[in-house]
Amino acid sequence: MTSKYIRPLALLLCAAFLGCLLAACGGAASSPASSAAPASDSASASGSSELPSSTTEANTGELNPGNFDENSVFSITGTENAFAPCLGWGPGVSGCSLKSVIAAASLLHWAEDARMSSRSPEAIQDAFYSWYDGLTDNQQEGFAEAWPLVKDAALDLLSDKDSMTGRIADAGLDADTLPGCTLKNWQALQSVLDDIVPETNGEA
Secondary structure, eight states: OOHHHHHHHHHHHHHHHHHHHHHHHHHHHHHHHHHHHHHHHHHHHHHHHHHHHHHHHHHHHHHSOTTOOTTSGGGSOOHHHHHGGGSSOOTTSTTHHHHHHHHHHHHHHHHHHTTGGGSOHHHHHHHHHHHHTTSOHHHHHHHHHHHHHHHHHHHHHHHOGGGGHHHHHHTTOOGGGOSOSOHHHHHHHHHHHHHHSOOOSOOO
């Protein structure tokens, strides 16, 4: 074969080889772009899946107020203040009728605020004893003597407040805020105290 035919053939082979190289480079260049698209899609997919998760956690946090235990003694507060009006008087003491109304109003308010009907009897007992055990013997005896009068006044406020209008006014209480307690919350407190307050012979 003469050089006249070899030279054109060589040029054709070179051109074919260059064409193959260009095709290979073009495929490699388009490959990252095509692989990048799924990565972007997966990123947006993961982003959309994270949003409901964080929203659920936020809502759960609002519904679950920490480690609050409604049957814990520490969640029943204000015991000392609630029982303070029950001390220093008893049956036969001057003004005991008015003092019993004041003490009853205090315990009714406490029973409602503490949601006693949702507590276990043990939790109510613990809250009571946290106050009662700190009293002197005379104070404990005085409370035991006053308890029946306080209980009766509380039940009267719950069932027949109109008949107590004069006593409420003389005690300096606001009739519009009384009794301020549901019967079930009071009964939850009363039933526990009836079981644990010692009986005395000092009732009027």
